[in-house]
Amino acid sequence: MAALDEMKMRDGVDRETVETVQSMAGTYKHGWETDIEMDFAPKGLNEDIVKLISSKNNEPEWLLEWRLQAYRRWLTMESPDWAMLDIAEIDYQEQYYYAKPKSMAEKPKSLDDVDPKLLETYEKLGIPLKEQMLLAGVEGAEEGRKVAVDAVFDSVSLGTTFQKELAAAGVIFCSISEAVEKHPELVKRYLGSVVPQNDNYFAALNSAVFSDGSFVYIPAGVRCPMELSTYFRINAENTGQFERTLIIAEKGSYVSYLEGCTAPKRDTSQLHAAVVEIVVLEDAEVKYSTVQNWFPGDENGKGGIYNFVTKRADCREDRAKVSWTQVETGSAITWKYPSCILRGDDTQGEFYSIAIANNWQQADTGTKMVHLGKNSRSRIVSKGISAGQAQNTYRGLVSMHPKATNSRNYTQCDSLLIGDKCGAHTVPYIEVRNASSRVEHEATTSKVDDDQLFYCRSRGMDEEEAVALVVNGFCKEVLQELPMEFAMEAQALVAISLEGSVG
């Protein structure tokens, strides 16, 4: 009966989902705003703003120079237009590039000293900032688990939990601004080593104006004793968020990192341009999971986050392994291609993605698997769901370089359409430059099946419940890659983000 007992948990997950969905009737759940006094940098972007951001973070001279160099490069670059996205012109001078709660002017010594209003924000979002065991909330899951959290509010990190316990294991988990102060040698060595400043337009912009983000360092041979996570909250209006995350996994280490994002409902669109760099050394493994739930805009396509993200992992040495799992439900525009550079021999890269676009959302997302080392392996599983008037594109590159002999890629790309006004597109780029490597690509497009919905309804589920169940089934292969708590959240989100898509 072992199988049945295992199922008890999974089953619990799904019931939980349905309950959560029912309790969250209504659409975007995180659309409220925290009323708080903010310090803004003057509107617009120029070298003085870059200098101001750098000085607010007490940065060393080399970093300011690095930012200015990026800024100057950005000025010479153009916004990419190859994605299947219809984007209104962005006026970069109409944005604020730095917003910090006034109460954070003096850096709090610990989370206990942080403005209660800010702490309340995270409580309301359901994010634990107390160092407590996180119960999975699932029947049958007896043991609680610890999850360390870095809470980033607009341009600043409020604080990071479990730092002491992590430090005892040799793990560094803090905001990137804190890392610049306390571990400058690590930051200097790795910053921009995976995503160079001029990699692309948005990476250059981020390099110039990034304000905060998370820093993770796992020493050689250490298995990080708990999950690490960062929650990004955009609160201030007309303010871009430009976070920068840097993860370094030394030889033989392991870490699982989670990232969550939300923002208030606003009529005007907001810019988010992040960069995530991951360095994976010999025999190390990093799992990176994202549940992206930025405000998607309203049902008429007004407002929403413009999400331009560059995420890349460098499997720099032999047998390094990285896995990206993303659930992209939010944002008006998603431009995002978490990638793996499989540089070492026998390296492995994985990309599991669920991208949901409803109403007027546009998503152009996928991955790049660049095979440089021998016997490298990659696997891509992409599930795109389109509803309403939305457009959803999978764009993926698999490249086998001449030296990457005996390498393998498997790509599976499934699209699901709900209704007949939305679109799904699959754009694979495949380059194989050696004779012994193999690339497999499978793609399907289907509609939510009326017979499936009727079958569910004839058993008593209402239409939205039926759609949620069928769509969650469609996404199963990706959902099961997520840590338990995230899987539950993601299942609920899948249901919520499809509300109003049927009937």
Place this chain on the structure above:
Amino acid sequence: MLEIKNLHAELEEDSEVKILKGVSLSIKPGEVHAIMGPNGSGKSTLSYVLSGRDGYEVTEGSATLDGADLLEMDPEERAAAGLFLAFQYPVEIPGVGNMTFLRTAVNAQRKARGEEELSAGDFLKVIRAKAKDLQIDADMLKRPVNVGFSGGEKKRNEILQMAMLEPKMCILDETDSGLDVDAMKLVSDGVNALRDAGRSFLVITHYQRLLDHIVPDVVHILSEGRIIKTGGPELALEVERNGYADLMAEANP
């Protein structure tokens, strides 16, 4: 329990295709009725119209369950009211565990009726016992709904759903097709175990042999969208011996 009066139905997208042309029948609590008829006579359409599938237009007549107008309800409301259809062709739902599906269904119905939801533990206890009776193993409960199930497994799974949902009006659409003798016995035992003074059955079948196991109170012969003859179990034997031709000739001289 179930009252069908002069029911007329045609295809929604093509009103030329009239399928049901005045079906009437009345099933009392505890009764088992069988509907037999040649392929294409409208048996499945009747079951779909009763359970609320899209694609059919009811142009005349009525159908009520314990006095409540079925035709006004959404499919899920009919289910919560106690109607169940064992599908002729059960639908596959990839990625959704059989257990998850059933538990979602059971709790959706309980909720609709204002009852407390079943806890994971209680649900598990009940489903294990019922699955065992139908020789459904743990693996089959775990696999995605109907995906890769054999014909017989699909039909047993329909009966498991019925046993879990405890409906009061059960419609079985050709549950016997594709079953070997042993599986037929399992399924029939499953159905007979549910027979009860408060529960009625409408058993649609093409062959008489199922009715050896599930003995009906009343047998109707459906032909070209009309019930052309109603009788006792002996009517099924007559069909078995002589086929439908004589009965049809009798009805349309």
